[in-house]
Amino acid sequence: MASAAAEKGKGPADAEDTAAASAARLAREWTTWAMKNAKVVAHYGFIPFVILVGMNSEPKPRLAQLLSPV
Incomplete structure (x- = not known):
């Protein structure tokens, strides 16, 4: 009886593709x-x-002056 990996068609090249796909998915999720x-x-x-x-600029405004619309 063939191994489970051979039955699913997973060879060494497919494992690399899966790793690349996993890395891409993780990068997409993190982004x-x-x-x-x-x-x-x-x-x-x-x-x-x-x-x-605004509070750290010169001249130093008071908070009320900084928040007023005028």
Whole structure:
């Protein structure tokens, strides 16, 4: 009786293809995860970042001046 690998047509070349496909899938999943988290960080971090930069500029504004629309 043939081995399970031979029955499924999995030879050494197929194992390399599977490893490459697995690496590509992992890269795709990691990229998707990173982009989703970057979107959240950018969404919730933009206004605090602008306030932080504004507070460290010259002349030093008070927080009320920085947040007022005028």
